[in-house]
Amino acid sequence: MTEAVIFTEIQIPVPWGHISGLWYGDQSIQPLIALHGWLDNSGTFAKLAPLLVETAGSVLCIDLPGHGHSSHLPAGILYHNYEFVRVLLRLMKAYNWSKLSLLGHSMGGAVAFYFATFYPTKVDVLISIDVVLRRYFQPDVAVDVVRHVMVKALHDNQRLVDGSPFEEPPSYTFAECERLLYEGSGRSMYPENCKYILARNLSRSRKYPDKFYFSRDTRLKYLMDVNAEEALSKAMVMRISAAKLPYMVLRGGASTNIAPDSLKLIDLLSAQNPNFETHLIADGLHHFHLDQPEVVANLIIPFLKRYRPLPSGYAVQSDARRELLSMAKL
Numbered sequence: 001m002t003e004a005v006i007f008t009e010i011q012i013p014v015p016w017g018h019i020s021g022l023w024y025g026d027q028s029i030q031p032l033i034a035l036h037g038w039l040d041n042s043g044t045f046a047k048l049a050p051l052l053v054e055t056a057g058s059v060l061c062i063d064l065p066g067h068g069h070s071s072h073l074p075a076g077i078l079y080h081n082y083e084f085v086r087v088l089l090r091l092m093k094a095y096n097w098s099k100l101s102l103l104g105h106s107m108g109g110a111v112a113f114y115f116a117t118f119y120p121t122k123v124d125v126l127i128s129i130d131v132v133l134r135r136y137f138q139p140d141v142a143v144d145v146v147r148h149v150m151v152k153a154l155h156d157n158q159r160l161v162d163g164s165p166f167e168e169p170p171s172y173t174f175a176e177c178e179r180l181l182y183e184g185s186g187r188s189m190y191p192e193n194c195k196y197i198l199a200r201n202l203s204r205s206r207k208y209p210d211k212f213y214f215s216r217d218t219r220l221k222y223l224m225d226v227n228a229e230e231a232l233s234k235a236m237v238m239r240i241s242a243a244k245l246p247y248m249v250l251r252g253g254a255s256t257n258i259a260p261d262s263l264k265l266i267d268l269l270s271a272q273n274p275n276f277e278t279h280l281i282a283d284g285l286h287h288f289h290l291d292q293p294e295v296v297a298n299l300i301i302p303f304l305k306r307y308r309p310l311p312s313g314y315a316v317q318s319d320a321r322r323e324l325l326s327m328a329k330l
Contacts, residue, residue, distance in 0.1 A: 012094050017071025021062035024049045029057030032101045035108025041068030046196040048289050051297035055304045066217030068200040075160040078153045080224040084111045101308055105129040117236035120243035125308050127248045129289050130255050132262040136229045152222040171211035188286035237265050241272035246307035248277050252284030
């Protein structure tokens, strides 16, 4: 890694276009893969990733399909978290990796959890930020939820087919975009940190040069998720526990994202997996990894050192390390 490079923007070819990402650190070291939350992008790790480079060697933050700078899925397709799981399989094939090290926030943490339950021998560490898995619905409610998603997805896909290829969404000033993201997230991050996500979430308007529009795929609003419910959730947890997979869950005390059903899973993991640990950031909002990156890094780094040590003799150059740290504090 040269001293002048903080990260490298990469693109990984996929059948419908590409997956974009930000690769921090030494690309000769297999990275810790960082997965963002719903409607966010790799910018969510802009302050945390640099703090983890010295311990992880490198961190690859990817934009999941339809998010950030990654290609949108073709018209007519329903977004599903299973497709995001398949992105990880595509990464493994592209780089010829036999295992992955996974870090995920919110939806990204759930995607990492699903991957680990399907392929427990293909994961060496799993770190989830303010999530275990997405909330599940009771069967009678799930039927209505799926029906609603189907109707909305059909409408959004038809709009893509019928609309002009040059049709532009509503545009806003950057300050308005900050406010919209802050309010839309449920005020789950400090307002001053919205800019890190917006950096990959906006395109400049062609009609109004001083304004921007949200360029993520609008179909993501009706993402189809895994309705695990209690029995399937427990079966997933037991697969991870049987593999004794090193697994860490960080929770925000001021967040409501981890529901009581997930707390039960945390208790089960604590009882069944000797390599599981969980920590509470008492005042943490849902995006506490963006608001309090040093606190989060200080919890993750010992975990990585214990379960994912770097090759002997590896060290990040000191000047580059200082630059990474200063970048994280911006």
